[in-house]
Amino acid sequence: MSSVTITIDGIKISAEEGMTVLQAAQANGLYIPNLCNHPDLRPAGLCRVCVVKQDDWKITISCKLPVKEGMVISTEDPAVQQIRKNTVELLIANHPMTCLTCEADSKCELQRVAHYVGITPDSINRYRRSVRSIPLDTSNPFFDIDHNKCIMCGICVRTCDELQNINAIDYAQRGVASLISTLGNKPIAESRCESCGECVVRCPVAALATKKSLQPMREVRSICSYCGVGCGIHLGVRGDKIVGVRGDQENPVNRGSLCVKGRFGYRFINHPERLTTPLVKKDGVLVEASWDEALDRIVEKFSEHKGEKFAALASARITNEDNYLIQKFTRAVMGTNNIDHCARL
Amino acid sequence: MHERLSEVLSPYKGRRDALIPILQNVQAEIGYLPDEAMLEIAKTTGLPESRVYAVASFYAQFRFKPRGRHTIMVCRGTACHVRGAEKILEETERALGIVEGETTEDKKYTLETVACIGCCALAPCIMIDEDVEAKLTPKMVSEILDGRAE
Amino acid sequence: MSFAELQKKARQEWDELQNGDIPQIIVGTATCGRSAGAMAVIKAFEDALKEKGVQAVIVEVGCIGPCYAEPLVNIAKPGKAVIAYRNVTKAMAAELVDSYLIGDDPLPHYTLGTIGEKTVEGIPRILDTPSFKPQERRVFRNCGIIDPTNINHYLANEGYAGLNKALGMTQEAVVDEMKRSGLRGRGGGGFPAGRKWEAGLKAKGSQKYVVCNADEGDPGAFMDRAVIEGDPHSVIEGMIIAGYAIGADTGYIYVRAEYPLAIRRLERAIKQAHEKGFLGKNILGTDFSFDINIFPGAGAFVCGESTALTLSIEGKRGMPRVAPRPRTTEAGLYDKPTLLNNVKTFSSAPMIITRGAEWFASVGTEKSTGTAIFALTGKVNNCGLIEVPMGITLREIIFDIGGGIADGGKFKAVQTGGPSGGCLPEALLDTPIDYDSLDAAGSIMGSGGMVVMDEKTCMVDVARYFLDFTEIESCGQCVPCRLGTKQLLDILKDICKGKGKKKDLELLVELSHSVHGGSVCGLGQTAANPVLSTIRYFRDEYEAHINDKCCPAKVCKPLIAFHILEDKCAGCTLCARSCPVSAISGEKKKVHVIDQKLCVQCGVCMEKCPKKFSAVECVSPKEKIMEVA
Incomplete structure (x- = not known):
C-alpha cells in the first residue's frame, strides 16, 4: 500500500492510502x-462532531473522507468550530446532567468532546433543556439500558450487526423520537440478545452500562477458562475479589471480544453458594465430606456400573490434559466408548 | 390471524427487499401490525426482528395498535395551516374527547394528522376515511361529526 | 402494428369523439375534483340525461388547474365551442341538461370561459382571462383535456411520438437533446437534467435503473399527483426514453401511498403501454426492453431525498446516505447506476424529444428554461395549479393569475419551496421566478408549493409550523438535524407563548447556520430556511413577540385575548351558546362578558358574532384587555 502526505492544521502527516482523514x-x-466513530466498525458519519474543512472550501466529515495526496485539512476553521460547538451543545442540552453518579464518568466521550470544544455554562444556558424520561430497561441480568443518556451514535447497533451478527437492536421511530430498540421496544431480555456485552463496552456514554460494577484496584492478565477458544482477558481485582472482566485487545484469539460467560460469568468465584468441599449424600441429605471419603464412595459406586450403562460427559472448563484423562479413564477403566464433551459454546 | 398472515406472506419467502410491500399488505389484511405479525414477517423474509420494527416504525403509514372503525385525518399542510387547521384540530379533539393519535373509547374514530392530503385549494380540510370535508370552520366540525351515522 | 398505424387508429378515435354528433360532458375527476364533489355531479348528469332521454357522453379527465372552480365541467356540443362550467353542483347539472343540452342557453353566469378557438357570445375565452393569460401549459398539456385512462387519447395528442423518435436516435443524441434543452430537475434542486442523464449513460454497469420520484411530501404541493392523475402516460413515456438513453431495463415509480387514485391510474397506464408494445420486450420492434414497477411509498417526507428513496425501495429505513459518497448515477438503487428524476422532469422529456430542445428553451429564462408549475394556495382568491413560463414575477402570479388576496386581505408574504423554502415579503414581489433568483432572495424553487399569506398570518407561527414539520419528518440519524430542528422548534414555541428571551434571535440564527452546515442531507441543510427568511424579512414580528408579548397578526393564542365591546354587543346570545367551554356569560339583550380565565382563544365567538354587530374584538398583547377593563 502506498502512502500519501496530508496536512492537518499545518502539520504534515503521512497516511496509508485507503485510510480516512480521521x-x-x-x-x-x-x-x-x-x-x-469506533475503530472496529465502519464509519457512520452521524454525530457530525468530526467535521473538518477540506482544501479550504468544503465542510465535510473526517471519518468518511478518504485521504488524498496533498489534501489540506483544517479542524480549527471558524465555520468548523461553530458547527462542532453547536452540535455538542445540542447533545448536552438533551443529556442528563448527572455526571458524578454516572457509570461513564471520566471515561465518557461526550465529556471529552465537551471539554475539547470548550462548553461553558453560559453557552449551554442559552438552550432549552429537554431530557427524555424513558424508563430504564433493567431486564438484562448484566447490564442496564438508559435511553435518556443515549446520543444515538449507533455504535451498539453496528456492533450487534457488523461484529456479532445478532441484530437484537436497531434504530426505531424517526426524528427526535428515534431510539435504539428491539422489536416493539420490548425489554432487551425478551429479544434475541445474547448478552455478549460488546455493545456495552463500546457505548461512548452510559446508555448501556454494566450493572453494579466496581472499579478495580488492579488488573490481572489471564485466559478465560470457559471454553477451548482461550480468549485473552484482564481480570479486574479489588482486594482479593474479582470485580470485572475486560477483553484483551492484544490477544490475537479474541482481539478484545468476549461472550456473555467470559465477560459477565465471574461472580461464581466469590459466590457464597460455591462448593468448596465435596458433598456426600447421607440418609438422603448432602453433607460435607473429606476428599478421601468422597473418592472412596465414587470407587465403590462406579465399580457397580462398568460397561455400556456408563457414560461420561467431560467439561470444557477443565484443561485438555484433564479431558484426556477422563476419556482414558472411561475407555480403559469403565470399559465403554460413551464419552462426550460440552465444548459447544 | 395466523392463517390470514401465512396467506399474505406466502409469495415473499426470503424476499428481504420486499419488506415495505409486505408490511403494507399485512396491515391491509389485519388493520395494524401486531408484534406477532412482525415476528412472522421476520421469519418469512429472514430479516432480524429488530429490522422489521425498525423499518415499520420509520414510516408514517404503519400502526402498531388497533384502530377505530373510522379514521379522521386532519390535514396540517401549509395551506390548511394558514387557513386555521390548528383550530380545526383543536375543535375535533374537543368534539371527540381525544387527542391526536388516539382512538375514541367506543372505537368509532381514530384521530390523526396528515402532512398534506393535497386538497390545498379547499383548505382547511379533514379526511374522514375516504371523504374529504373541505373549507371548514371550527363550528362545522361538530356539525359534521354529529351528522355522521355509524 | 407499427407506431404509425397505432397513432392513426388513435387519432381516428379521438377525432370521432371531438367531431362526432353526440355532446360530451367532460368532468375533472382527479382527487381535487372528487373532494369537491365531482362524482356526485357525474351521477346528477347521468340521472338527468336518463330522465330527459338526452344522449351525451360523459368523459372523466384530470385536472386543468383551477381548483377554486372545482367541480369543473366542460360541455362540448357538436359544432359549438367547449364551455367550462365552474363550481358545478348537482342542481346545476340538471339545469345545464335542460337549458343547454336540450335548449340552447349556455347559462353564461355559471361559466369560467370557453376552451379552444371557437367563441360564444357573452362568455370570455378562458385563455383571455387574467387567470389563464400568463400561463403556458406544457407539462399540463393533456391534463383536463384527455381521458387519462385511455391510451389512445394520449397517442392522438403526440403521445409516444417522443419515444418513437428517440428509438431512432443514438443514446448520445437523446442525451444531447436533453442537455441542449436546458431542462433543470423539477424536483426542486434544479440540477441540469441532461447532465444527469449523461452521467447515467456514462456510468459503468450492465444493470441500471430509472427511478421516478413521485413521493410528493411537501405540504402544499400536489402538482405531481395532478400530472399522474391527468396524464400518466407522459411520465411513463419519459421514463422509457430515459431508460433507452442510459441503457436501463427497469424503472420504478416511487409514489405516495396517500395517492391511491394516482397509483390506480399508473397501474392502468402501464398495462396499456404493455399491450401497445411501448413497454416490455423489444419495444416497437427494437432491441430495447424496459419495464416499470410501481412502489407505493409508506409515508416519510425524507424519502423525497434520492438516496433515502432508493434505500426505501430496497426495503430499508429511508435514511439518506452520508457524504462523501458516490452519486446516485454511479451507485443508487441496489448500488447500481440509477437515474432519478421527478415526475415533471420525466413528463417534459417526450416533448423535448418530439419538438426539440430549441422549442423547449424558447420560453423561460436563459438559465432556467421552460415552464414552472406551482400549487398556488393560501390566502389567495384563485387557488390551484398553474404552469407559467420561468421568469414571470411573483406579483403576476399572485395578483393576476391568483386574482389577489382572499377576503379583501392585505398581502404579507409568499412562501415558496415548502419546508425547505423561505418567506418573501412584499418588497420582493417583483422577483422573477427562476432557480437562481429565488435562491438569492433566500427561498428556493423547491417542488412548487406557493403559499400566499396575508396580514392575519403570524410569521413566527409560520416558522414554528415548518419546524414542527421538519422535526417530525427528520430521519433522526444526524445530530444537527435531529436535535437542531427540535431546539429551533422549542425556542420558536417559547416565542409564540411569550416566553422568548432577548438572546433567542441571535441563537436562532447561529443554530440555523450550524444545522445548515452540519446536517447529512438536503432536508436538514435546508430545514432552517423558514427561520432564517422570516427573521431576515419579518424581524419586527419576532421582536414584538419577545419584547412586547404581542402577536401583531393575533394568531399566537397565549398572546391574544378576546373581549366583547360593550357598545356593540346586542345581547343576541349567539356567542354564549356556541362557546365550547362556556366562558361567555350574559342575558338576552344585555352585554355579554368573556371570562378570561376560562377562555381558550378558539375564536368561535368572533366567527359567530353577526357581522352587523362585530362586537367581539381580538387584542394582543393580552394586557390590553386589562386596560379596557
Missing part, C-alpha cells in the same frame, strides 16, 4: 473530536 489523524496522535 484514521490518519489518530494514527499520528492527533485528536479530532468524534462520537460515533
Whole structure:
C-alpha cells in the first residue's frame, strides 16, 4: 500500500492510502473530536462532531473522507468550530446532567468532546433543556439500558450487526423520537440478545452500562477458562475479589471480544453458594465430606456400573490434559466408548 | 390471524427487499401490525426482528395498535395551516374527547394528522376515511361529526 | 402494428369523439375534483340525461388547474365551442341538461370561459382571462383535456411520438437533446437534467435503473399527483426514453401511498403501454426492453431525498446516505447506476424529444428554461395549479393569475419551496421566478408549493409550523438535524407563548447556520430556511413577540385575548351558546362578558358574532384587555 502526505492544521502527516482523514489523524496522535466513530466498525458519519474543512472550501466529515495526496485539512476553521460547538451543545442540552453518579464518568466521550470544544455554562444556558424520561430497561441480568443518556451514535447497533451478527437492536421511530430498540421496544431480555456485552463496552456514554460494577484496584492478565477458544482477558481485582472482566485487545484469539460467560460469568468465584468441599449424600441429605471419603464412595459406586450403562460427559472448563484423562479413564477403566464433551459454546 | 398472515406472506419467502410491500399488505389484511405479525414477517423474509420494527416504525403509514372503525385525518399542510387547521384540530379533539393519535373509547374514530392530503385549494380540510370535508370552520366540525351515522 | 398505424387508429378515435354528433360532458375527476364533489355531479348528469332521454357522453379527465372552480365541467356540443362550467353542483347539472343540452342557453353566469378557438357570445375565452393569460401549459398539456385512462387519447395528442423518435436516435443524441434543452430537475434542486442523464449513460454497469420520484411530501404541493392523475402516460413515456438513453431495463415509480387514485391510474397506464408494445420486450420492434414497477411509498417526507428513496425501495429505513459518497448515477438503487428524476422532469422529456430542445428553451429564462408549475394556495382568491413560463414575477402570479388576496386581505408574504423554502415579503414581489433568483432572495424553487399569506398570518407561527414539520419528518440519524430542528422548534414555541428571551434571535440564527452546515442531507441543510427568511424579512414580528408579548397578526393564542365591546354587543346570545367551554356569560339583550380565565382563544365567538354587530374584538398583547377593563 502506498502512502500519501496530508496536512492537518499545518502539520504534515503521512497516511496509508485507503485510510480516512480521521484514521490518519489518530494514527499520528492527533485528536479530532468524534462520537460515533469506533475503530472496529465502519464509519457512520452521524454525530457530525468530526467535521473538518477540506482544501479550504468544503465542510465535510473526517471519518468518511478518504485521504488524498496533498489534501489540506483544517479542524480549527471558524465555520468548523461553530458547527462542532453547536452540535455538542445540542447533545448536552438533551443529556442528563448527572455526571458524578454516572457509570461513564471520566471515561465518557461526550465529556471529552465537551471539554475539547470548550462548553461553558453560559453557552449551554442559552438552550432549552429537554431530557427524555424513558424508563430504564433493567431486564438484562448484566447490564442496564438508559435511553435518556443515549446520543444515538449507533455504535451498539453496528456492533450487534457488523461484529456479532445478532441484530437484537436497531434504530426505531424517526426524528427526535428515534431510539435504539428491539422489536416493539420490548425489554432487551425478551429479544434475541445474547448478552455478549460488546455493545456495552463500546457505548461512548452510559446508555448501556454494566450493572453494579466496581472499579478495580488492579488488573490481572489471564485466559478465560470457559471454553477451548482461550480468549485473552484482564481480570479486574479489588482486594482479593474479582470485580470485572475486560477483553484483551492484544490477544490475537479474541482481539478484545468476549461472550456473555467470559465477560459477565465471574461472580461464581466469590459466590457464597460455591462448593468448596465435596458433598456426600447421607440418609438422603448432602453433607460435607473429606476428599478421601468422597473418592472412596465414587470407587465403590462406579465399580457397580462398568460397561455400556456408563457414560461420561467431560467439561470444557477443565484443561485438555484433564479431558484426556477422563476419556482414558472411561475407555480403559469403565470399559465403554460413551464419552462426550460440552465444548459447544 | 395466523392463517390470514401465512396467506399474505406466502409469495415473499426470503424476499428481504420486499419488506415495505409486505408490511403494507399485512396491515391491509389485519388493520395494524401486531408484534406477532412482525415476528412472522421476520421469519418469512429472514430479516432480524429488530429490522422489521425498525423499518415499520420509520414510516408514517404503519400502526402498531388497533384502530377505530373510522379514521379522521386532519390535514396540517401549509395551506390548511394558514387557513386555521390548528383550530380545526383543536375543535375535533374537543368534539371527540381525544387527542391526536388516539382512538375514541367506543372505537368509532381514530384521530390523526396528515402532512398534506393535497386538497390545498379547499383548505382547511379533514379526511374522514375516504371523504374529504373541505373549507371548514371550527363550528362545522361538530356539525359534521354529529351528522355522521355509524 | 407499427407506431404509425397505432397513432392513426388513435387519432381516428379521438377525432370521432371531438367531431362526432353526440355532446360530451367532460368532468375533472382527479382527487381535487372528487373532494369537491365531482362524482356526485357525474351521477346528477347521468340521472338527468336518463330522465330527459338526452344522449351525451360523459368523459372523466384530470385536472386543468383551477381548483377554486372545482367541480369543473366542460360541455362540448357538436359544432359549438367547449364551455367550462365552474363550481358545478348537482342542481346545476340538471339545469345545464335542460337549458343547454336540450335548449340552447349556455347559462353564461355559471361559466369560467370557453376552451379552444371557437367563441360564444357573452362568455370570455378562458385563455383571455387574467387567470389563464400568463400561463403556458406544457407539462399540463393533456391534463383536463384527455381521458387519462385511455391510451389512445394520449397517442392522438403526440403521445409516444417522443419515444418513437428517440428509438431512432443514438443514446448520445437523446442525451444531447436533453442537455441542449436546458431542462433543470423539477424536483426542486434544479440540477441540469441532461447532465444527469449523461452521467447515467456514462456510468459503468450492465444493470441500471430509472427511478421516478413521485413521493410528493411537501405540504402544499400536489402538482405531481395532478400530472399522474391527468396524464400518466407522459411520465411513463419519459421514463422509457430515459431508460433507452442510459441503457436501463427497469424503472420504478416511487409514489405516495396517500395517492391511491394516482397509483390506480399508473397501474392502468402501464398495462396499456404493455399491450401497445411501448413497454416490455423489444419495444416497437427494437432491441430495447424496459419495464416499470410501481412502489407505493409508506409515508416519510425524507424519502423525497434520492438516496433515502432508493434505500426505501430496497426495503430499508429511508435514511439518506452520508457524504462523501458516490452519486446516485454511479451507485443508487441496489448500488447500481440509477437515474432519478421527478415526475415533471420525466413528463417534459417526450416533448423535448418530439419538438426539440430549441422549442423547449424558447420560453423561460436563459438559465432556467421552460415552464414552472406551482400549487398556488393560501390566502389567495384563485387557488390551484398553474404552469407559467420561468421568469414571470411573483406579483403576476399572485395578483393576476391568483386574482389577489382572499377576503379583501392585505398581502404579507409568499412562501415558496415548502419546508425547505423561505418567506418573501412584499418588497420582493417583483422577483422573477427562476432557480437562481429565488435562491438569492433566500427561498428556493423547491417542488412548487406557493403559499400566499396575508396580514392575519403570524410569521413566527409560520416558522414554528415548518419546524414542527421538519422535526417530525427528520430521519433522526444526524445530530444537527435531529436535535437542531427540535431546539429551533422549542425556542420558536417559547416565542409564540411569550416566553422568548432577548438572546433567542441571535441563537436562532447561529443554530440555523450550524444545522445548515452540519446536517447529512438536503432536508436538514435546508430545514432552517423558514427561520432564517422570516427573521431576515419579518424581524419586527419576532421582536414584538419577545419584547412586547404581542402577536401583531393575533394568531399566537397565549398572546391574544378576546373581549366583547360593550357598545356593540346586542345581547343576541349567539356567542354564549356556541362557546365550547362556556366562558361567555350574559342575558338576552344585555352585554355579554368573556371570562378570561376560562377562555381558550378558539375564536368561535368572533366567527359567530353577526357581522352587523362585530362586537367581539381580538387584542394582543393580552394586557390590553386589562386596560379596557
